[in-house]
Amino acid sequence: MNAIKSISEFHRLLSLPEPRHPLVSVINLKESVFLEDDIWKGFVNRFYCVALKREATGKIRYGQQHYDYDKGVLSFTAPNQVQYLDLQNTRCGSGYLLIFHPDFLLHHPLAKNIGTYGFFSYAVNEALHLSAEEEDDLITILTKINKECQHIDRHTQEIILSQIELLLSYSKRFYERQFITRKNNNHQLLSRFEELVDDYFNTGAAVRHGLLTVQYLAGLMNLSPNYLSDLLRVHTGQNTQQHIHEKLIEKAKEKLTTTELSVSEIAYALGFEHAQSFSTLFKKKTKTSPLEFRTSFN
Numbered sequence: 001m002n003a004i005k006s007i008s009e010f011h012r013l014l015s016l017p018e019p020r021h022p023l024v025s026v027i028n029l030k031e032s033v034f035l036e037d038d039i040w041k042g043f044v045n046r047f048y049c050v051a052l053k054r055e056a057t058g059k060i061r062y063g064q065q066h067y068d069y070d071k072g073v074l075s076f077t078a079p080n081q082v083q084y085l086d087l088q089n090t091r092c093g094s095g096y097l098l099i100f101h102p103d104f105l106l107h108h109p110l111a112k113n114i115g116t117y118g119f120f121s122y123a124v125n126e127a128l129h130l131s132a133e134e135e136d137d138l139i140t141i142l143t144k145i146n147k148e149c150q151h152i153d154r155h156t157q158e159i160i161l162s163q164i165e166l167l168l169s170y171s172k173r174f175y176e177r178q179f180i181t182r183k184n185n186n187h188q189l190l191s192r193f194e195e196l197v198d199d200y201f202n203t204g205a206a207v208r209h210g211l212l213t214v215q216y217l218a219g220l221m222n223l224s225p226n227y228l229s230d231l232l233r234v235h236t237g238q239n240t241q242q243h244i245h246e247k248l249i250e251k252a253k254e255k256l257t258t259t260e261l262s263v264s265e266i267a268y269a270l271g272f273e274h275a276q277s278f279s280t281l282f283k284k285k286t287k288t289s290p291l292e293f294r295t296s297f298n
Contacts, residue, residue: 002038002039002041002042002043002044003043003044003045003046004039004043004044004045004046004047005046006022006046006047006101007019007021007022007023007024007025007047007099007100007101008022010025010045010047010099011025011027012035013034013035013037013039014027014032014033014034014035015032015033015034015035016031016032019149020149020150020152021149021152021156022101023100023101023103023104024098024099024100024101024104024145024149024160025097025098025099025100025149026096026097026098026142026143026145026146026149027096027097027098027099028096029053029093029094029095029096029097030093030094032097034085034087036087040084040085040087041084041085042082042083042084043082043083043084043085044079044080044081044082044083045077045079045080045081045083045099046079046080046101046102047079047099047100047101047102048076048077048078048079048099048100048101048102048114048120049076049077049097049098049099050074050075050076050097050098050099050167050171051074051075051076051077051095051096051097052073052074052095052096052097052098052135052138052139052142053073053074053075053093053094053095053096054073054093054094054095073095073127073128073129073130073135074127074128074129074130074138074171074174075122075127075128076117076119076120076122076171077120078120078121079102081121096139096142098142098145098164098167100164104157104160104161105161108157108158108161110161110164110165114168117168117171117172118226118227118229118230119171119172119175119226119227119230120226121224121225121226121227122224122226122227123223123224123227126223126224126227128171128174128175128178129178130174134170134174137170138167138170138171141163141166141167141170142167144163145160145163145164148160148163175230176234179230179231179234179235180234180235186231186235189221189223189231190231190232190235190236192221193217193221193228193232193243196217196220196221197212197217197243197244197247198247200212200216201247201251201270206269206270206271207268207269207271209271210271210273211270211271211272211273212244212247212248212271213244214228214229214240214241214244217240217244218240225240228240229241245281245285248270248281249281249282249285249286251270252266252270252278252282252290253286253293255269256290256293256294256297257294257297263275263278263279263290263291266278266290267279278290
């Protein structure tokens with residue numbers, strides 16, 4: 001797989017001059033032209049990218065899914081995400097790209113905390129739609145970052161990272177707003193989620209395929225795992241894994257009280273490979289072992 005390893009290399013591929021700072025750059029899409037290069041047929045970036053775009057057109061592929069990246073305004077990608085760009089049908093349009101290398105975060109709290117911003121793992125079709133006012137807020141931040149890149153001194157890193165943190169905080173707020181305002185669509189997604197979880201346990205899929213996973217559910221719903229978890233957290237207070245565990249315990253209690261299956265048989269029916277793993281989870285969630293629960297109920 002081809003890798004775009006540096007900010008400088010990315011500038012070259014967009015027909016841009018050398019960046020003023022080697023580890024961070026704000027790119028004006030109006031000034032960018034994609035070079036004809038085979039790298040676009042399959043590549044990974046070694047840096048983070050925040051794309052604030054307007055009137056951009058084209059198709060990009062993540063995994064086996066193709067997406068129109070003119071849908072949505074703000075999108076995020078983390079290092080080493082595999083991408084494929086249809087260069088023949090791509091136009092940069094207007095907007096900005098903020099790109100920054102992980103090395104730029106070293107010795108700063110953001111190096112550890114950036115993993116908490118789940119939208120860096122969202123798919124392109126889960127881009128954030130902004131109001132004009134929200135877009136202006138982010139452009140102001142990007143302008144400040146770009147200005148700071150023009151003169152590098154011992155304060156530059158701290159000032160730029162504080163602006164990046166502010167941009168990410170705004171983005172988190174805007175995504176939560178989007179989750180809430182898309183009530184009808186999200187209600188359908190939540191109903192679909194509950195239906196898929198119930199079907200997995202009621203149809204014997206757990207016996208055939210093992211434990212239910214976040215990735216499995218997200219795949220069936222055509223969502224990225226992080227997007228699904230963040231959507232559920234905003235609407236229910238729990239992420240996807242917590243919902244799965246809640247359903248597991250519910251089904252376990254049902255089998256413990258209505259059947260004579262052994263603990264090992266129940267564990268197997270719920271997708272566990274080892275009964276001890278089931279017993280450990282059950283006790284963690286209920287403060288009692290499966291056998292103690294069965295005895296106390298009877």
